Amino acid sequence: MKQSQVRTRFAPSPTGFLHVGGLRTALYNYLFAKQNGGLFILRIEDTDRARLVEGAEQNILETLRIFGLDFDEGPIRQSDNLERYRQCAKELVAEGAAYGDNGAIRFRIIEDGATKFTDIIHGEIEIKNKTQEDFIILKSDGFPTYNLAHLVDDHDMAITHVIRGDEFISSMPKYIALHKAFGWELPQYAHLPLLLNKNRAKLSKREGDTAVKDFLDDGYLKEAILNFVALLGWHPSKSDREIFSLEDLIKAFKLEDVQKAGAIFDMTKLDWMNGEYIRRKSPRELLELAKPYSPTWVSDTQVGVGHHLDLEKIIALEQPRLKKLSELPGRTDYFFKEPEYDAVLLKWKQISDAEIKKSLETSKQILKSISDKNFGKENLEKIFLEKAGNLPAGKAGDRGELLWPLRVALTGKKASPGPFEIMEILGQKKAISRVESAISMLK
RNA sequence: GGCCCUAUCGUCUAGCCUGGUUAGGACACCACGCUUUCAAUGUGGGAACACGGGUUCGAAUCCCGUUGGGGCCA
Numbered sequence: 001m002k003q004s005q006v007r008t009r010f011a012p013s014p015t016g017f018l019h020v021g022g023l024r025t026a027l028y029n030y031l032f033a034k035q036n037g038g039l040f041i042l043r044i045e046d047t048d049r050a051r052l053v054e055g056a057e058q059n060i061l062e063t064l065r066i067f068g069l070d071f072d073e074g075p076i077r078q079s080d081n082l083e084r085y086r087q088c089a090k091e092l093v094a095e096g097a098a099y100g101d102n103g104a105i106r107f108r109i110i111e112d113g114a115t116k117f118t119d120i121i122h123g124e125i126e127i128k129n130k131t132q133e134d135f136i137i138l139k140s141d142g143f144p145t146y147n148l149a150h151l152v153d154d155h156d157m158a159i160t161h162v163i164r165g166d167e168f169i170s171s172m173p174k175y176i177a178l179h180k181a182f183g184w185e186l187p188q189y190a191h192l193p194l195l196l197n198k199n200r201a202k203l204s205k206r207e208g209d210t211a212v213k214d215f216l217d218d219g220y221l222k223e224a225i226l227n228f229v230a231l232l233g234w235h236p237s238k239s240d241r242e243i244f245s246l247e248d249l250i251k252a253f254k255l256e257d258v259q260k261a262g263a264i265f266d267m268t269k270l271d272w273m274n275g276e277y278i279r280r281k282s283p284r285e286l287l288e289l290a291k292p293y294s295p296t297w298v299s300d301t302q303v304g305v306g307h308h309l310d311l312e313k314i315i316a317l318e319q320p321r322l323k324k325l326s327e328l329p330g331r332t333d334y335f336f337k338e339p340e341y342d343a344v345l346l347k348w349k350q351i352s353d354a355e356i357k358k359s360l361e362t363s364k365q366i367l368k369s370i371s372d373k374n375f376g377k378e379n380l381e382k383i384f385l386e387k388a389g390n391l392p393a394g395k396a397g398d399r400g401e402l403l404w405p406l407r408v409a410l411t412g413k414k415a416s417p418g419p420f421e422i423m424e425i426l427g428q429k430k431a432i433s434r435v436e437s438a439i440s441m442l443k
Numbered sequence: 444g445g446c447c448c449u450a451u452c453g454u455c456u457a458g459c460c461u462g463g464u465u466a467g468g469a470c471a472c473c474a475c476g477c478u479u480u481c482a483a484u485g486u487g488g489g490a491a492c493a494c495g496g497g498u499u500c501g502a503a504u505c506c507c508g509u510u511g512g513g514g515c516c517a
Contacts, residue, residue, distance in 0.1 A: 122448070131446045131516080170447045170515040193449080193513090200512060228455095231469095235456050240468045242455095259456080262513060266454050269470045279483080320483040348479080388479090403479035415481035 006038025339412025
């Protein structure tokens with residue numbers, strides 16, 4: 001009848017950078033603990049010395065910190081606890097549940113019958129004991145195996161709910177037998193479906209691009225990654241909601257609503273979600289976030305002191321188009337250097353070179369006639385559209401004939417924001433000189 | 444190969460427990476509107492209950508089997 005406080009743990013091996021599957025496991029553990037007023041604990045499972053990767057532990061800690069998955073206890077390292085595992089192994093040998101085998105210690109499996117347990121996500125599971133065999137709990141080098149160490153720690157740390165990947169289900173008879181041998185109470189188990197790659201195979205760190213750090217470096221916002229990962233294998237029942245902050249998730253998440261089947265990690269939706277979060281930022285916030293993506297953004301010196309506002313304007317222009325921050329330099333390069341492009345790009349529909357030239361000359365005339373103070377986008381738009389005869393798109397002599405060559409002259413791109421907004425930022429002098437360059441290309 | 448898990452649009456999924464829905468949403472895709480282009484945005488569209496048996500007046504939903512996928516062990 002005891003009502004003990006919920007304690008969950010995330011127990012990664014520092015064998016590589018934290019990947020998206022690990023982040024999800026950590027998140028679910030965190031959410032479950034927090035929504036129950038419990039504690040979330042971090043344990044580093046570093047007993048497999050051969051597979052340790054330098055920097056991995058630090059990356060795991062750093063990544064959890066970035067996502068706000070703050071742990072209440074830890075990090076606890078298994079390598080600090082070796083004596084305890086050895087004692088436990090000896091204890092099992094002493095009572096006959098385990099035996100020595102070439103310097104290692106093996107736990108004895110009784111092959112009769114079946115082991116039954118209840119999983120929070122999967123429900124009742126029954127596994128025949130003869131599918132198991134005696135397994136090593138302490139290696140000859142004196143280090144414990146996962147089978148022993150994780151279980152001793154979960155007990156010592158009073159973990160109430162073990163939330164981990166599906167791949168451990170088939171070993172459950174081992175863990176249950178071990179608990180019995182120790183005379184320990186079983187925690188509750190929730191086995192999460194695996195994250196799969198496009199080929200439907202288990203997502204692995206070796207395939208690359210699954211490290212959370214890579215996504216962060218690529219300009220995915222932490223809110224978007226977290227939200228996206230939360231939705232892989234979980235969805236609120238009877239709700240269509242998709243956008244969740246960490247706080248929202250604590251309220252809405254239900255372990256029982258976690259999917260049983262594996263989910264394919266498909267970045268297409270992540271791209272959309274990242275765009276959603278990008279659009280929710282203010283240009284100022286976005287500017288801060290974008291600074292790492294190009295030397296241009298780092299300091300104002302390259303675009304001239306006092307142009308901070310312009311940078312914000314540039315960001316604001318791209319904000320609705322951006323899927324990830326790393327796209328920014330490529331999309332905005334024409335603000336910082338003269339565009340390079342092929343003259344054929346200036347051609348609007350089927351018009352002749354002479355007509356393009358005439359169009360550009362018209363733009364040049366207009367630009368020269370405007371005073372510097374009236375170079376705002378609204379005014380520019382008004383004047384240009386009047387000149388274009390205010391004909392709607394598609395009509396003979398439509399706006400495109402005037403505006404397309406102008407826009408290309410300014411950007412050198414076949415896709416970009418509109419010319420008026422661009423010119424407002426670029427200023428009259430540069431706008432005119434770019435139109436002139438375009439004209440000279442047609443000679 | 445043995446064991447275990449699993450199965451709704453291309454993808455993430457709601458619905459399943461407590462049988463009766465035009466099987467809902469989102470991403471992606473397509474079309475249209477807006478528009479100089481690309482986005483953003485609005486409207487609309489195509490798109491799924493793996494298969495076979497039962498039970499039942501009625502099955503995505505309950506039961507059995509098959510097949511597919513995945514995991515663990517070897």
